[in-house]
Amino acid sequence: MNFRKYLVLAGVTVFAAAGDSMLSHGMKQTGNISLNHLQGVIFAILNPWVAIGILLLLAFFATYMTALSWADLTYVLPATSLGYVILALVARFLLHEHVSPLRWLGIALITGGVGFIAGGPELTKHPKHGTETALADAGVTLSGGAER
């Protein structure tokens, strides 16, 4: 895990949280979309909040795919679940909404889960990955040994 990879994981987290809240905010402004009134979709997309929300979610999808290309699914999903925490903290400190004790417990649990995952390896090493990962493994062990 280098700095760039942590940046991608942070991108997944932030883009998902920001995209959702912007889309949700925009959809509340535009109102309902029903199947027999589909021109509402165009008005919805013209709303700047919805447009930015969709762009952010595309960025989320791109970063999520990037993360999945070099990390396990069981690593990426818990690691990026901090987005829920960000949303709750934004609601509390920027929107001054009430956050119940049960939700604070939820925040604590998610943070704990992320802490658990962060210490472990991000990718399961399969034998078929070949010499490249084997060399990386050896490199990691060597540098770890040197530090000790």
Add this chain to the structure above:
Amino acid sequence: MKSFLSRRWRLLLAWTLPTACAVGCILSPLRGYGAVSRVVAQKIPLGSPLHISVVYTWSAILVIVVASVVGDVLLARAMKQVGDVGELRRRVGIFAVIGRTLGNPNFLLGVTAMAVAFFSLLFALSWGDVSLVAPAAASLTFIGNAVAAKIFLHERVDRRRWIAASLVAAGVALLAG
């Protein structure tokens, strides 16, 4: 070189718009539940006793969980087949990476599974309450993904990862409610 470019443009034109729409409308409501309850304007009239709607809601939740787990597993497998995006981008360029991803059958199946999850979420929300459907679907998806990743992706889900997945699932259930 010309045919090289035109093939790329065809790929881009053929996939950019549908993918943009699919990704935009599929992934957003799965995470931003506020938007979905707006999209589903009409409740589906059931006219049946309460326990029937409970059965309907929970089967819809089950379909959401299964579909999003299948989608996540397929997307993860697709990206493992494509390879390390950062490294690949330096070697063959960003457009080749995008083309390779969008041309991957697992990727397309994964997006389709995500679409199924989205539509079952719409059904679940028209039968059940958001405060039940959203946390139940989100937290069960975390657990389901851990199991499916172990079985189908052969990831080493050790004790550390089980604890992380369970803690996050519990936390999401509390937060999304």
